[in-house]
Amino acid sequence: xxxxxxxxxxxxxxxxxxxxxxxxxxxxxxxxxxxxxxxxxxxxxxxxxxxxxxxxxxxxxxxxxxxxxxxxxxxxxxxxxxxxxxxxxxxxxxxxxxxxxxxxxxxxxxxxxxxxxxxxxxxxxxxxxxxxxxxxxxxxxxxxxxxxxxxxxxxxxxxxxxxxxxxxxxxxxxxxxxxxxxxxxxxxxxxxxxxxxxxxxxxxxxxxxxxxxxxxxxxxxxxxxxxxxxxxxxxxxxxxxxxxxxxxxxxxxxxx
Numbered sequence: 001x002x003x004x005x006x007x008x009x010x011x012x013x014x015x016x017x018x019x020x021x022x023x024x025x026x027x028x029x030x031x032x033x034x035x036x037x038x039x040x041x042x043x044x045x046x047x048x049x050x051x052x053x054x055x056x057x058x059x060x061x062x063x064x065x066x067x068x069x070x071x072x073x074x075x076x077x078x079x080x081x082x083x084x085x086x087x088x089x090x091x092x093x094x095x096x097x098x099x100x101x102x103x104x105x106x107x108x109x110x111x112x113x114x115x116x117x118x119x120x121x122x123x124x125x126x127x128x129x130x131x132x133x134x135x136x137x138x139x140x141x142x143x144x145x146x147x148x149x150x151x152x153x154x155x156x157x158x159x160x161x162x163x164x165x166x167x168x169x170x171x172x173x174x175x176x177x178x179x180x181x182x183x184x185x186x187x188x189x190x191x192x193x194x195x196x197x198x199x200x201x202x203x204x205x206x207x208x209x210x211x212x213x214x215x216x217x218x219x220x221x222x223x224x225x226x227x228x229x230x231x232x233x234x235x236x237x238x239x240x241x242x243x244x245x246x247x248x249x250x251x252x253x254x255x256x
Contacts, residue, residue, distance in 0.1 A: 003027075003173075003225070004123055005215060007050040008034040009041045009066060010080070011059045015108070019054065019080065022115050028123060030225070032215055038065045048216045049252050050075065052126060057081040070094050070103070076129075078122050079105040100129050135194045137170060137180050145178060149199055153213045153226040154238065155185060157206035171226040173213065174233060201251055204241035217252055219245040 006029055010016040016034055023029045033044035038059045045053070053075050055066035063083070067090050070077045079091065084107045095103040102125035106118045133149040153171040158179070168183040183193065185208055191197055200208040203222055216223045221240055227233040240248050 008054045052076040076102040082108040155208040
């Protein structure tokens with residue numbers, strides 16, 4: 001799978017820094033927000049649309065803050081807390097409510113080996129619950145490229161006279177972008193080419209983006225991570241057209 005985009009809530013700033021550093025040491029994890037306050041955390045979760053949550057249970061005296069957040073959001077969660085043993089019944093209830101959504105926990109006092117083992121198990125569980133959607137792209141010279149939908153970052157109209165009508169550039173998480181000729185960006189045409197309905201979000205007249213690959217967003221722009229034509233994968237900002245801002249905001253809030 002592509003890098004797991006995770007949001008971290010921990011009210012102790014020293015522990016929070018340690019968790020973020022440990023997560024950044026994992027190649028397949030991206031920390032999209034790290035907060036000490038539950039209210040601010042919820043705001044940032046709505047803004048960044050993470051794939052998973054990492055939650056302390058007790059936040060600034062509220063003994064069930066992390067549990068309440070986990071129950072509200074239909075996202076995979078791993079609890080990192082010194083209060084695991086006191087809350088096993090509630091954690092088990094959340095596991096039952098979430099059904100196929102992974103719910104894991106790790107008691108504070110762990111070492112780096114325990115942490116890495118727990119995270120890799122968590123990631124494997126998330127990966128196992130995701131059935132990949134494959135998209136078949138028809139390239140130039142009748143070549144075909146079959147890729148997972150989650151690996152596609154965006155579809156954009158290229159600049160320049162060298163490109164034909166309806167030629168598109170498709171950007172990916174780990175592979176270089178490709179030109180796909182005669183790829184219409186209408187909903188009906190995308191479905192005909194194998195994209196599930198609503199899989200791509202229009203952010204401007206000339207750009208579609210995969211909502212799952214957005215790392216943060218505002219009404220004016222979205223940020224993604226993709227591999228450029230040259231170099232390593234990295235962050236990239238895409239402008240949101242004024243005519244599409246309401247729809248983008250509604251879609252990304254709906255994802256949480």
